[in-house]
Amino acid sequence: MGKQSIKREEIILRCEDYMLRGYDRPSELSQLLGIAYNSAKQYVEIVKARWEISGDPEKRESARSELIRKAEEVVKEAWLLKSNAKNTMEKVSALRTILHAIERLTKLQGLDTNNQEAPVIMSLEFQRQREIQMLAAQFHQLPEGEKKKAQKMIQDEIKKRGMKVEEGEVE
Numbered sequence: 441m442g443k444q445s446i447k448r449e450e451i452i453l454r455c456e457d458y459m460l461r462g463y464d465r466p467s468e469l470s471q472l473l474g475i476a477y478n479s480a481k482q483y484v485e486i487v488k489a490r491w492e493i494s495g496d497p498e499k500r501e502s503a504r505s506e507l508i509r510k511a512e513e514v515v516k517e518a519w520l521l522k523s524n525a526k527n528t529m530e531k532v533s534a535l536r537t538i539l540h541a542i543e544r545l546t547k548l549q550g551l552d553t554n555n556q557e558a559p560v561i562m563s564l565e566f567q568r569q570r571e572i573q574m575l576a577a578q579f580h581q582l583p584e585g586e587k588k589k590a591q592k593m594i595q596d597e598i599k600k601r602g603m604k605v606e607e608g609e610v611e
Contacts, residue, residue, distance in 0.1 A: 449574050451475065455483040456490075462507075462547045508548050514541040571601075 451473060458472055470480035515538055522534035 446574075452483050452486055453571075455480070456487045459484065459487055462544045464547065504548055508545060511541050511545045511548065515545070571597075
């Protein structure tokens, strides 16, 4: 995998992270990632395709439910802040927070009129597996002389993620 491929994969991972937080429109993602609209649109499609072929639906639903619960708590707290605001600026700030939380809720619940699909939440374990797969793909494309260095790097990365690696397992 070349440097451009690695950079592209890093951007896709960042895109996915934003999508998990409810930012799923290419226009939002292009601004957040500093990339062109068409690139953001392409990355959204890549992430959604990956989600379709992986992950545990129960874990995704559980994570989505937890995010919904947290967004609802934010709305309640913000209404309290708005009610107790001492000036107009505090009220406006609380109302903005409420509006932002409601926008996230509609996306998480699949009610966003700009997006016909409800976002899919991917398990953290799958994210780790995907990063390891990316390292393995890089390893297999290296010249023979560089593979030993890369093998050590991959083993260290896997260990860093808390997985046990037996000698000779990564080849």
